Amino acid sequence: MRFERREHRSTLLVIATPILAVVAALAIAGVLIALAGAPVFQAYWKILTSAFGSRLSATETLTRASPLILTGLAAAVAFRARLWNIGGEGQFYLGAIAASAASVHLFAGLPSLLQIPLLFAVGAVAGMVLLLVPLSLRLRFSVDEVVTTLLLNFVALLFVSMLIDGVLKDPAAFGWPQSEAVDAAARLPKLLARSRLHIGLGIAVVIAFLIYFVQTRTVFGVQSRAAGLNPSGAVFAGVPLGRTLVIVAMISGGLAGLAGTIEVLGVKGYVTTDLSPGYGYSGIVVAMLANLNPLGVVLAALFTATMFVGADGMSRSMGIPTYIADVTVALSLLSMLVAVFFTQYRIRR
Amino acid sequence: MSALFDILASAGLWAAVLRIATPLILGTIGALLSERAGVLNLGIEGIMTFGAMVGWLTVYNGADLWVGVLAAALGGAMFGLLHSALTVTLGLSQHVSGLGVTLFASSFAYYVFRLMVPVAGTPPTITPFQPLDIPGLSSLPFFGPAFFNQTAPTYLAIGLAIALAYVIARTPVGLAIRMTGENPHAAEAQGVNPMAVRYGAVIAGSALMGVGGAFLTLSAFNSFFPTMVQGRGWICIALVVFASWRPERALLGAILFALFDAFQLRLQTVLNGVVPYQIFLMIPYLLSIVALAVMARRARVPQALMQPYRRGER
Structure with missing residues (x-):
């Protein structure tokens, strides 16, 4: 048995790939649910109804999808240029803490229309800075950025934990380590009344379209793709590799920082060390599920959010550990990798 | 200054060094083995988590501690098989596949753990490995408590590291591993099957990672x-x-890394209240980044690391 590269890929195959991958992941996760002694189809139905069965649950799922779109885009943009930014989680937290501190100590009292964009910028810059450190280590010392970005996640979380237990601690929080609540004018407007859903969702979707446009219609889009496909070839063709990677890193880190900013301004209003249930890491899965396509990221984020919100509800009523959502999401990443492989290769005997 | 010296001169510090080093030794030689054959295994974080869980769960259900270690090795090997199937047979990106294995292995570990052990106020415990009493050595002044008062897996880890150094440098198997990691085409021309070598190295390496994780819980x-x-x-x-x-x-x-870590843990109690504890907890991660920056250019990377091998394709 050997593999042979396919001459051309049909559009149908490309569209069917993520669907097949998700079905395969759900099937394997179904075995795990069955082993736990629960009826599989009922469990999946419960996941679906818990994620979309009511107005409350549907808005909750969309609220969860918003940061995932942004962290997914952060990963997708970087991976396309083969910049392995696995530090989305750290950049998310740094963006969140920078924006909330800026709102409390710098921009308090400014009107929303001015304050919110300023805070977005602050949060994005914080995320950028955290990614530029590993990038410069790569460019200067040829250090693999996978490990450094992963390690910086721990550093960033400890840094945030230190700040909210120290200088940024809310004195009115009965000793709990959390940051002071942001200015009322900094809170994002709601998309729907009587829900947690805020305009972050709209912002995330607009950004996805913007990135799609940049990647398909601009010189920079081609350059970043070339930097990923074949770095030495790209240099030969006149692509400024270092500069392209720096810009990619700024976009990627900026998006992850923005995700944290939007989460803190949109949902809670203050930072704790459980602000993110792993949005940064899930963003990697979202990006891969979307095959790094920015528009696909929106759908993949929606799927991932559905699994997380749905599994919470299913877990409560059927006694299956909520971790089944993480298992399914991880499995869909692995099966997506295999599925993409088979769109590129066919088996020959 | 005398406080610092007191820390370094205490037998407790050195005993802690070997204890902290053990999972790192096992994980590092596991990762090293598969990288020498040309496969980066970023599944390590998840494999260690799974090893820690399955080793503990086995013992919790009444098995012997060594059976727990074996279960962790087998569990690790299972994920090693998955990683090799994806990266060796299919030749997928080792970065992404490894991260996928980490996400899967750790979430699977949490799932199984939650399923088998219901939520409780205090987490259930087992009786872990006890320090070995080595006649003659353990009773030495200072050196006894500092170096010869460890549990059996610590000595196992040190022994395995030395054995691996010998195997890689001096045996035909080691030569095959090194050739596969440097130039799989040349290895194949010499009658070595690079696919088989890579499978073997990744699976054995993952078993070591699993045991490294199990040390934490056992x-x-x-x-x-x-x-x-x-x-x-x-x-x-x-x-x-x-x-x-x-x-x-x-x-x-x-x-060396464990020495820094043990030292900062003790420094933390000395400087308690003056410096936030988070600063100390950051040190191991920052130290790793510094070590990478210092060594990355000087280190001899296996030339075929992260390059998939496909017969007849360059």
């Missing part, structure tokens, strides 16, 4: 809790670079 602590691996796997990946892909240096690197 010897260092006595219970399992999610996120207990705390980035140790990533630190191991950094230590492989620091060791320039050589097992004997990996052993020293892990011990």
